[in-house]
Amino acid sequence: MQNFIYLLGDPATREAAVVDPGWEIPRLLDTLQQDGYRLTRVFVTHGHFDHVMGLGQLLDAADVPVYAHREEAPALAVDPSTLKVVGDGDVVHVGSVPVTLLHTPGHTPGSQCLLVDGRLLSGDTLFIRACGRCDLPGGDPKQLFESLSGKLKNLDDGTILYPGHNYAEVPTSTIADEKRHNPFLQFQTLEEFLRVVGVR
Numbered sequence: 001m002q003n004f005i006y007l008l009g010d011p012a013t014r015e016a017a018v019v020d021p022g023w024e025i026p027r028l029l030d031t032l033q034q035d036g037y038r039l040t041r042v043f044v045t046h047g048h049f050d051h052v053m054g055l056g057q058l059l060d061a062a063d064v065p066v067y068a069h070r071e072e073a074p075a076l077a078v079d080p081s082t083l084k085v086v087g088d089g090d091v092v093h094v095g096s097v098p099v100t101l102l103h104t105p106g107h108t109p110g111s112q113c114l115l116v117d118g119r120l121l122s123g124d125t126l127f128i129r130a131c132g133r134c135d136l137p138g139g140d141p142k143q144l145f146e147s148l149s150g151k152l153k154n155l156d157d158g159t160i161l162y163p164g165h166n167y168a169e170v171p172t173s174t175i176a177d178e179k180r181h182n183p184f185l186q187f188q189t190l191e192e193f194l195r196v197v198g199v200r
């Protein structure tokens, strides 16, 4: 699977969040402790098992809220008192660090990306030189085209891309590089995009 699990935090307040705790929860908790951070939030980009499988174990160890898009909430087995439902454009702070949530459906109905400090944590929506599948249950090629071309392509060129899987030669890219080299960002119309992904 080669998932990337991200930790982000405020070095001043030592508060931290984990994004997509799918695996290796003890190692995540050790890393936080070694770095002197306290876990205060969990974000999930979407509800596929490889991104959320460790949620139960993590929540047993830390009583913290889980932020997911409202369309994804039904896919998550999280207690309603712990689940914080968010929408497009919402901003959640980790310490004093603002995290902006972008609703990017297509891979799943409630997929979301996190924009923080010029970095985009893109889950399974955008990969380096690739994009997420839209032929799985809940996937929608039309929505994915809108999310990629209508939303992510409009981010600042210098935005650094941190994808949800290690599918490329390098772990990160930029929006500028993806606009130049990612085949799935080259389509000008939905029809062209559908011809390629709709029949995958």
Ligand SMILES: [Zn+2]
Pocket: 046, 048, 107, 124
């Ligand atoms: Zn997925």
Ligand SMILES: [Zn+2]
Pocket: 048, 050, 051, 124, 164, 165
């Ligand atoms: Zn995935």
